[in-house]
Amino acid sequence: MEAAIWLESVRIAMREMHRHPTRSSLTMLGVIFGVAALIAVVSISQGANQQIQGQIANLGSNMILVMPESSSQGGLRSGAGTSNSLTIADGEAIERECSAVAAAATAARIVTTVVSELANWSTEVVSVTHQYLEVRAWQIQNGRPIERKDVDSGAKICVLGQTAAEKLFGRLDPVGQQIRIKGTPFTVIGLLSIKGQSPTGVDLDDTVLVPLSSGIRYLCGPDRPKGILVTAAGDTMIEHAMRQITELLRQRHQIREGDIDDFTVKSLEEASRTARDTGDVMTTLLVSIAAISLLVGGIGIMNIMLVTVMERTREIGIRMALGASRQMIMTQFMIEAVTLAGVGGILGVVTGVVGSQVLSRLTGWPAIFSLALLVLPLLFAMGVGVAFGLLPARRASRLSPVESLRHE
DSSP: OHHHHHHHHHHHHHHHHHHSHHHHHHHHHHHHHHHHHHHHHHHHHHHHHHHHHHHHHHTOTTEEEEEEOOOEETTEEOOTTOSOOOOHHHHHHHHHHOTTEEEEEEEEEEEEEEEOSSOEEEEEEEEEOTTHHHHTTOOEEEEOOOOHHHHHHTOOEEEEOHHHHHHHHTTSOOTTOEEEETTEEEEEEEEEOOOOBOTTOOBTTSEEEEEHHHIIIIIIOTTSOOEEEEEESSGGGHHHHHHHHHHHHHHHTTOOTTSOOSEEEEEHHHHHHHHHHHHHHHHHHHHHHHHHHHHHHHHHHHHHHHHHHHHTHHHHHHHHHTTOOHHHHHHHHHHHHHHHHHHHHHHHHHHHHHHHHHHHHHHOOOOOOOHHHHHHHHHHHHHHHHHHHHHHHHHHHTSOHHHHHHOO
């Protein structure tokens, strides 16, 4: 019996929506936009966060960066990385003496023009030790990587990233070809696999790798600041590895207690955490705005339901005269309010999914959906219908049957 009453109430609610399609549609707009905005914001923000985290992870596994600190001359401190405090021996010592470190690679970079027989291209040239690709979790697609013997002998060889190879040789296989960097010939021995972009949009494949000893001798010179890229032995070892590196370098550089370090140690985990926290703040802000839109939609539902109660006052009086209880009247109008919100919520879910796909194509960020993301906004919309339908429903249930029958 109860089920039949509820089904009849839903049927009446749908009939009223059909009788006033324009009014019902306008009433549901706030709910539709609110639910759609919630789904679009959360799905795109989750996709963007996943993409950024993937790009950070793509830089290297459990990466720690050791960079020279700012130099000081005449009491004036230059920018970070302007000193020459790090050496190849520091990198070797970190790998040898720090138990929480899996590998360490020393590197120096310059941006210069590289010339081949077919073209020339301004790109990043990175002078590296043989552990560089291991630290960066970077694979060789063709040829071979830079090895220890290349660094020890100062060999004039290089490995190209995909973008640099395409700009310099087009579709030709670059392995075995020669390029000139600052007038010095280097033989291409390998082609790197595709790495993609960094979180800041830098093309990681637009690079040329040369042995560190060759780079210092022919390209960047001995005074060029160098950095050390380190990979920790595990995800849980990053903080421990950073402490070990700091203690070792302070000892090697003879930095006394209380003096400022001439180097900085940072992990990509910090960048990942910062990006994640920033994304969470923006998502919370946008979700709050979407929730306000839902609340505005709820106010619209309450307003229309109050108008409906006035229009159907005589109907309410007739139903009470035929034996309908106040609880049944209240339930009827509550169901109508929830039905309005529910239909608006369903349309909002559809709009949100479509809108997310459109935004995904425009921004290049993937849209990530889950069952909870699709269901919770719908339940929230129906909850708004309950909350804002309560006042009109109570007003309808408290009408006097005699006065209601007299109403014109």
